[in-house]
Structure formats: structure tokens, C-alpha cells
Amino acid sequence: MSAMPGVVVTGLGFVTCIGLSKEAVSDSLRHLRHGIRPYPPFQRPDYQVKVAGIVGGFDVDSRDPEDWKLPADMPKLRLEQLRSLAPHCAYAIYSTTKAIADAGLSPEMVSSERTGMYTASSGSTANLYAYMDKLLKNGPRRCPPQGIVSSIAGTLNFNLVSFFKILGSSTGFVSACASSGHALGHAVDEIVLGRQDAMIVVGAEDCNLETILPFDCIRALSNNPDPDTASRPFDKRRDGFVGTGGAVTMVIENEEKARARGARVYAKIAGWGQASDGYHSMMPHPQGAGIARAMKNALAAAQAAPSDIDYLNAHATSTQAGDAAELKAIRHVFGSGARVAVSSTKALTGHALSLSSIMENAFTVLAMNEGYQPGSAHIGEPDDETAGINVIRESLASPMRLAMSNSSGFGGANVSVIFQHD
Amino acid sequence: MTPEEVSETMRRCPQESIDAAIQFQTDRDPALAPVVVMGIIERFAEPHMREKVRNADDQTRLFDDLGIDSLMMVEIVMTIEQVMQVSAPDEELRTLRTMGDVKKYMDAKIRGIPFVAPKPPVVLAHDAVASALPMTAPFLFIESARIEGDGASAVFAAKAAEPIYAGHFRDEPVLPASILMEAVGQLACLYVLKSGRAEFETAAGKAWFSSADGIRCSRLCRPGDVLTLEVKLLRAHPPLATFSGSVLCEGAKAASIGELTLACGPLPAAAAEPAKA
Numbered sequence: 219m220s221a222m223p224g225v226v227v228t229g230l231g232f233v234t235c236i237g238l239s240k241e242a243v244s245d246s247l248r249h250l251r252h253g254i255r256p257y258p259p260f261q262r263p264d265y266q267v268k269v270a271g272i273v274g275g276f277d278v279d280s281r282d283p284e285d286w287k288l289p290a291d292m293p294k295l296r297l298e299q300l301r302s303l304a305p306h307c308a309y310a311i312y313s314t315t316k317a318i319a320d321a322g323l324s325p326e327m328v329s330s331e332r333t334g335m336y337t338a339s340s341g342s343t344a345n346l347y348a349y350m351d352k353l354l355k356n357g358p359r360r361c362p363p364q365g366i367v368s369s370i371a372g373t374l375n376f377n378l379v380s381f382f383k384i385l386g387s388s389t390g391f392v393s394a395c396a397s398s399g400h401a402l403g404h405a406v407d408e409i410v411l412g413r414q415d416a417m418i419v420v421g422a423e424d425c426n427l428e429t430i431l432p433f434d435c436i437r438a439l440s441n442n443p444d445p446d447t448a449s450r451p452f453d454k455r456r457d458g459f460v461g462t463g464g465a466v467t468m469v470i471e472n473e474e475k476a477r478a479r480g481a482r483v484y485a486k487i488a489g490w491g492q493a494s495d496g497y498h499s500m501m502p503h504p505q506g507a508g509i510a511r512a513m514k515n516a517l518a519a520a521q522a523a524p525s526d527i528d529y530l531n532a533h534a535t536s537t538q539a540g541d542a543a544e545l546k547a548i549r550h551v552f553g554s555g556a557r558v559a560v561s562s563t564k565a566l567t568g569h570a571l572s573l574s575s576i577m578e579n580a581f582t583v584l585a586m587n588e589g590y591q592p593g594s595a596h597i598g599e600p601d602d603e604t605a606g607i608n609v610i611r612e613s614l615a616s617p618m619r620l621a622m623s624n625s626s627g628f629g630g631a632n633v634s635v636i637f638q639h640d
Numbered sequence: 641m642t643p644e645e646v647s648e649t650m651r652r653c654p655q656e657s658i659d660a661a662i663q664f665q666t667d668r669d670p671a672l673a674p675v676v677v678m679g680i681i682e683r684f685a686e687p688h689m690r691e692k693v694r695n696a697d698d699q700t701r702l703f704d705d706l707g708i709d710s711l712m713m714v715e716i717v718m719t720i721e722q723v724m725q726v727s728a729p730d731e732e733l734r735t736l737r738t739m740g741d742v743k744k745y746m747d748a749k750i751r752g753i754p755f756v757a758p759k760p761p762v763v764l765a766h767d768a769v770a771s772a773l774p775m776t777a778p779f780l781f782i783e784s785a786r787i788e789g790d791g792a793s794a795v796f797a798a799k800a801a802e803p804i805y806a807g808h809f810r811d812e813p814v815l816p817a818s819i820l821m822e823a824v825g826q827l828a829c830l831y832v833l834k835s836g837r838a839e840f841e842t843a844a845g846k847a848w849f850s851s852a853d854g855i856r857c858s859r860l861c862r863p864g865d866v867l868t869l870e871v872k873l874l875r876a877h878p879p880l881a882t883f884s885g886s887v888l889c890e891g892a893k894a895a896s897i898g899e900l901t902l903a904c905g906p907l908p909a910a911a912a913e914p915a916k917a
Contacts, residue, residue, distance in 0.1 A: 284652065297686050298712065360718060363711045 225406050227484040229321025229469030231313035235271035235462050247592040252566040254445040259427040266441040267434050269448045271462025271568035273425045278305035281348040302364045304342030306422035307377040309465035317467035332415040334387030336405045338397035338572045341371035344428035399575030399625035399633030403490040416471045421576035425463025450596035451534035451562035459535040460568030466577040484587045488638040491515025495630025506547025512632035513551045520636040524552045528618035529591045531582045533626045534562035535569040545603040554606030561594035575625035582623045589617040653683040661723045673746045680719045684712045698740025761788035781823035792831045796867035815861040820895045824885035828871045839876040843904035854898020861889045879905045
């Protein structure tokens with residue numbers, strides 16, 4: 219039934235505030251256990267924001283990677299490689315190693331002309347700031363040569379493509395909180411067009427003050443100090459998102475080739491769509507016009523009707539404007555009273571910016587594969603805009619055949635992806 | 641720099657090199673430079689190379705032996721410049737290839753005397769080897785060569801050995817030790833002819849075998865083995881030039897020559913055998 223047959227998900231790897239393994243992540247999703255904690259650098263009287271989704275297992279706070287403490291099962295890095303990394307690149311090397319092992323790809327298959335890698339991160343603001351500070355203070359001849367590649371947007375791509383010896387297509391995507399959705403969508407196309415047999419899609423963000431705090435300048439962060447309620451998409455009293463970081467990697471493959479090698483298939487990718495608001499650099503379109511069209515485009519690509527969709531992982535970040543616009547768009551596309559179960563897993567993780575799209579795509583695939591629908595946590599009093607929309611407040615042991623995952627970013631960029639149970 | 645600034649700039653360097661750098665701030669003693677420089681190189685080398693850095697001698701090559709690439713070199717130099725208050729222009733740095741070069745360079749910088757750049761290596765591909773040496777097929781055993789400082793290395797021409805295996809031995813092809821010695825001798829000849837050293841200007845393109853001592857063979861070389869040859873000039877007293885030599889088979893030592901002496905220059909009409917060194 220799909221217009222884009224032949225792309226399947228075969229590997230997943232996670233570094234998130236709700237777990238570093240698919241088992242831990244799935245357990246958190248199923249039981250609605252969040253990863254939000256008071257974040258020490260925010261505990262200042264002049265900061266209203268207090269909490270973040272904190273990634274465990276990695277101590278990457280120092281601007282000097284040689285000070286870092288990485289998990290015991292982190293792949294071995296040469297000194298020269300380590301010194302080129304931003305914190306999120308370390309997360310991503312870990313998640314990508316796990317995803318490759320999960321997919322059962324041999325080193326020869328990873329480093330092959332038929333395998334590519336698309337990445338998404340916003341770069342490392344912390345490293346860029348530290349690097350520019352040193353550069354302007356000491357001059358260019360007194361600055362480490364790795365400064366550029368460990369900081370600018372593209373650092374994830376530079377470091378991972380070289381580390382994993384990728385020979386096929388590679389590029390990085392920068393569309394803010396839709397970035398890794400664009401990376402996945404274009405990776406799907408790369409396989410559909412026959413250019414590649416496998417694509418490794420990586421989203422990652424630093425999980426630190428420099429990445430998260432700037433969002434408080436636009437009043438987008440929750441100032442609620444209670445980790446249990448700070449992130450509550452669709453709740454009437456939501457007051458902004460909770461920042462997080464980490465890395466998630468998804469391996470997708472040409473279905474025929476994946477099946478021929480006996481790969482375990484998590485799900486098929488039925489189709490994807492994108493559309494733009496054409497409205498404002500930061501604010502979402504009040505009616506969610508762009509995300510509505512992205513959902514319609516994804517449905518058309520998957521040759522599916524709205525009523526075919528069992529579960530929708532919403533972008534909903536817990537901001538007043540964003541959640542309301544997306545709810546309007548959902549009602550517009552699916553109709554009032556539609557059966558589609560809607561939740562935002564950002565209640566558990568917070569908002570992971572460039573990483574969030576691939577993270578939530580991976581959550582959706584994991585839940586689909588295991589036959590449950592993750593609930594939308596922390597809703598005390600549902601927003602009026604949820605009227606006529608089946609927002610599920612608990613995880614349901616209901617299988618899904620088709621599931622959709624939405625993402626929206628600055629500038630009104632919107633991506634919607636549809637997965638199909640295998 | 642204050643001791644604290646030196647310690648911060650040299651973070652992760654061996655303590656003795658930090659101490660030497662701190663002392664250097666007050667007395668600028670050039671004798672301290674090697675300890676400081678070696679410590680900084682050790683800090684930026686890959687961890688598995690650090691032992692090699694500690695045991696390096698003046699001949700140790702930064703890139704080939706220690707894996708120091710151009711970006712690591714930038715960091716090494718940047719740190720040296722800071723703690724030793726010298727400035728190292730890129731065009732001078734590009735000429736440094738061995739630990740010895742680095743030490744000599746730093747010494748010149750600290751004393752404020754001009755630095756004479758070491759000669760760049762001479763790299764000879766097969767065509768260049770074939771036109772430099774008078775030997776030819778089936779008796780040319782050097783595939784390609786590199787001449788640098790006091791020594792030279794070469795890749796043995798495996799193809800040239802093929803006809804020899806047919807007869808040595810029947811049903812058990814082994815490269816004759818005499819051919820290994822000949823190959824090392826050919827590399828020594830190449831050094832005399834192409835190193836550009838003033839001592840060999842009178843050689844006029846000729847070098848003859850004179851003597852060999854201390855030959856040791858320690859493993860058999862067979863078809864398919866990759867052999868590399870090395871010679872090092874021990875003495876040059878024209879017309880005689882004395883080398884040590886070795887053969888590596890698949891990276892392991894297969895043969896060595898304690899002393900191999902060549903007589904350089906046109907052969908005197910009366911002398912059938914040149915005098916022993």
C-alpha cells in the first residue's frame with residue numbers, strides 16, 4: 219500500500235535522559251518515568267529556569283575532552299579524535315556504535331560506498347563560546363587547531379563521518395527542532411532513489427547551559443522548578459519546555475537488502491512529508507498551518523488516510539503557543555473526535571532540540587515494535603484545545619499498525635514521518 | 641610566565657618537563673630545552689606512542705615513527721612557543737623531520753643563532769633508482785628508496801628475485817643470503833650516488849664493493865615476503881665509505897651487516913681489489 223516501499227528500520231541506539239539502552243528507554247516510556255532533574259548550573263538566584271533532562275553516564279562538562287569520563291563500553295578513541303569532539307559528538311559516537319551493533323552491520327557494511335550518514339545538531343555553543351573567547355584573547359596562533367571542528371554547526375557530521383569511516387552520502391541538517399526529522403526524511407529518499415542501501419541517521423545535542431539557557435531569553439523554557447511537572451505538554455498550566463540533550467541513532471535500510479541478509483526489522487517507513495509555515499522566525503503559525511500540511515504530505519506519501527493512523531507522537535514541547543497550534547493542526551487533519559491516540563513523550567524527556575525528532579521517531583518505532591502506545595505524562599488539567607483529540611494520559615497496551623511522529627523547528631519548518639508495523 | 645601559567649599551559653605534560661620549563665623562565669638555559677620539548681611532544685602523542693617518545697633518539701622520525709601529524713605538530717609548537725617564548729615560523733617548522741631536528745631547532749632559537757634547515761629526504765621511485773644505479777634486470781634489487789640524513793631505506797624488488805627462487809633451492813624457494821647482502825650493498829651505492837654529501841663528490845658516480853663484516857642472518861625470506869632494507873653511514877673517509885645495514889622481512893629483522901665498506905670513485909687501473917678499510 220505504501221508509495222515508498224522498501225525502507226525499514228533495523229537499528230536503534232540511545233543516549234537520553236530516560237536511558238542509555240533501548241531496554242531502559244522502553245521501560246521509561248511504558249511506565250512514564252521522566253529524566254528531568256534540578257540542573258546544578260541553573261541553581262542561581264538570577265536564573266528562573268531550574269531543571270533539565272539530564273543525560274547520565276557521561277561526564278562531559280569540561281571544555282577539555284581529556285577530562286571527560288565516558289561509559290566503560292564507549293568505543294576507543296584516539297587522542298586526536300577525542301580532542302575534536304563536542305560533548306554531543308561523544309554521545310553520538312556511543313549511540314551510533316550501539317545502533318550499528320543493534321542492526322548487525324559489519325564494519326565493511328558501515329564503511330561502504332552503499333552506506334551513508336545524515337546527522338543533525340545545532341553545533342556546540344559551549345565549545346564555540348570557549349573557543350572564540352580563547353581566540354580573541356590569545357590570537358589565532360595560540361588556539362588549538364580542533365577549535366573549529368569541535369564547535370561549529372557540522373561538528374557532529376565531521377566527527378562521526380570520519381570516525382565511522384563513512385564512504386557514501388553524508389551531510390548535516392540544520393533546521394533547529396525539525397533537523398533530525400529532515401535528516402531521516404532525506405535519508406529515506408536516498409534509499410528510495412537507489413543511491414544508498416543503508417543510511418545511518420544521527421541526531422544529537424549538547425546537554426548543557428550554553429545550549430539550553432538561550433531559550434529562556436525568548437521565554438520558551440519552563441520556570442517551574444518541580445521536575446515532576448515542569449514538562450507537561452497539553453496541560454493548561456504548561457509554561458514552557460524543559461531542555462535536554464543526548465544522541466539517538468537510527469539505522470535504516472533498503473527493505474529487500476535488509477531482509478536478504480536476515481536483518482531484524484523494527485518497522486517500515488511508510489512515508490514522510492514536510493512543509494513550512496512561512497510565518498515567523500520563532501513563533502509557530504497560530505493555526506499550525508505548516509505542521510498540518512506536513513502531516514497531509516506524509517499521509518499522501520504513505521497512501522494512508524488519517525483514520526489509518528493509530529498513534530501520533532506530537533511535537534508538543536509544553537509551550538503555550540506551540541502545543542495549541544499543533545492541537546489545532548491535529549484537529550484539522552484528523553477531525554474532531556478522531557480515534558488516533560496522541561501523546562507527547564517530551565513530558566518524560568524534555569525537548570532535545572535538533573535531536574528531538576529522531577529521538578521521538580525512535581521512541582515510536584520502539585513502542586510499535588513492542589506493541590504499546592506511550593502516554594502523555596504530567597497532564598493535571600488538559601488544555602481546552604485538546605477537546606475532541608484523544609490525548610492518552612497513560613501508556614496503553616495497544617498495538618499500532620501505522621504511527622506518525624511530528625516535529626517543528628524555528629522558522630516554521632515542519633516534518634512528519636509515518637511508520638508501519640512490520 | 642609564572643610557574644602557575646607554565647603548569648597550566650603544560651597541563652598533562654610529564655612533571656619533569658614542567659619543572660624544566662619553570663626553571664627555564666628564570667635562566668633560559670638551552671640545556672633545559674630538550675626535556676621541555678620532549679615532554680610536550682610526549683603529551684600530544686597518542687598514548688600508545690608515549691613510550692616510544694620517551695625512548696626516542698635524534699634519528700627518531702616525528703611522523704613515521706611517532707605518528708605526529710601536522711595538526712599535532714601545531715599544538716606541540718604552540719605550546720613550545722608559549723612556554724619558551726620563541727617564535728617558530730611555519731616555513732621553518734616544515735623542515736623538521738626528526739627529534740634531532742627539533743632539538744637543534746630549539747637550541748638555535750633559544751641562543752638566537754640562525755637555524756640551518758635539514759636537507760629534505762631524497763625519495764626515489766623505481767625509475768629514478770634504475771637510472772641512478774648501474775645494475776639492471778635481472779640484478780637490480782631495489783624497488784624504491786628514501787635517503788634521509790645519515791641513512792637510507794628501500795623496498796626490496798620482490799619481482800627481481802623470482803628467477804632466483806627457481807634454483808634456490810630445488811622444491812624449497814628461499815632467498816639466498818648473498819642476494820640480501822647484494823641488495824643492501826646496492827642501497828649503500830645508491831646512498832653514495834644520490835645523498836648529495838660533499839664527501840662523495842669525488843666518487844664520480846662509481847662505488848665498488850670493498851669489504852663486509854659481522855653478517856648475521858636470523859630468518860628465511862620466502863616468495864611473497866615483503867622485505868625492506870636499511871643502511872646507515874658510519875664513516876666516510878674518501879674514497880672509503882662504511883655503512884651498517886639490515887634487512888627486515890615482514891617487519892622482523894632477517895639479516896644484518898655490522899660493517900659494509902664501499903670504495904668510491906673510478907677504479908685505479910692497477911688495483912684488482914681495493915684495500916680493506
